[in-house]
Amino acid sequence: MKLNYKRTILIGFAFLSICAFWQFYDNEIPKILKYNFNLGETATGAIMALDNVFALFMLPFFGALSDKTDTRFGKRIPYIFIGTVMAITFLTILIQVARPSGNLVFFIVILLLLLISMGIYRSPAVSLMPDLTPAPVRSAGNAIINLMGALGGVFTLVMTILLVKAANNAADTNYTPLMVSIVVLMAVSIMILVLTIKERSIKKQIEKEGGLGSLGEKIEKEIKENEATDKLPKEVFRSLSFLLLSVAFWYMAYNAVTTAYTRYVEEVWNLKDGSYATTLLIATVAAVLSYIPIGIISSKIGRKKTILGGVVIMTxxxxxAAFLPHYTNSINIFFALIGIGWAAINVNSYPMVVEMSKSGDIGKYTGTYYTFSMAAQVFTPILSGMLLEYVSYRTLFPYAVVFSCLAFCTMIMVKHGDVKPAKKESILENFDVDD
Structure with a gap:
């Protein structure tokens, strides 16, 4: 069975628009909160954690709700279309009206509505690919979706470099050109999706060709057979616990840096324009380019050693970076290595969780994995923000070092789920990673 590449790329436009938005949100909203509204780092961190708080309950809710939806436009498309239109509207209001108003309460209300809009269609957008792709080729399909998402992030970073100009006062930065470029991208992406992807007819076509080949029935049968049976063996549960702690720790480190980096470069390295985006762009591209070699390395030395190597590189x-007194071009090299280290973790960590779970429990342990990663991303902007505000901006990278070291220590204790993954059937499948 072959993957329909054209259709999968068209489906990927939804994820492209999502990633373009989040790249802008993570990079620029903290700066707006700090320089336009004079918020401290702790308060900024708390606000930046809201998207992850919402994700904890909104993503499963709207994912399940779209499962039960049945319209002439399909199950997922209505949520994707409505959510995107709302997001475009509130993003425009946020930058063009709420930011210049100087009214913090108004800004936060619009920001919350924007985050809710994104939460409405994130799960349906991610679910659309497996909905319309036979199970045997979903790995390759997910790879294309991830590449489309990376393209969305790269778009925002490139537009930041081109469109965000330095201002004497950071509060006077003109975000309108960048915002317009993202709004146009989101609008065009969603129109391409709506006009080309007809959910119901595609699903009928796939069923005629042999069906979606879902493993759900097999899993359901196994769940019934093992419903009241034993839990994970004690030693496996111990390994899983340490792995989940590792997930939390490396997200604590990485998310602290990505959330505060745009302010750090201004306060410590005195970068006053969008040139920081070059560093993040290099890290993103390096991560994408490293998926294939990392997949090869993992197949030879195993997942655990590959993850540990990634943690060491990032640490x-x-x-x-903690010892650099000012910005130099050499920082780009180290951020490229950070991207490679992060890719080494992402390619291998979630599969290790799945390896330790029973087939009927994959959904449960997947949820647990995301609970640990999301909880870390809720907590770390607040904790790191307190250190930035009440101690020094120089605490950012030492903070990341501490939690990366903790991740290494807990990862050492993981004794199960470490297999040498089989060689990918195609080059494309190396991009099937968890983001």
């Missing part, structure tokens, strides 16, 4: 780079 060293955080440590180097």
């Amino acid at each position: 060293i780079c955080y440590l180097v």
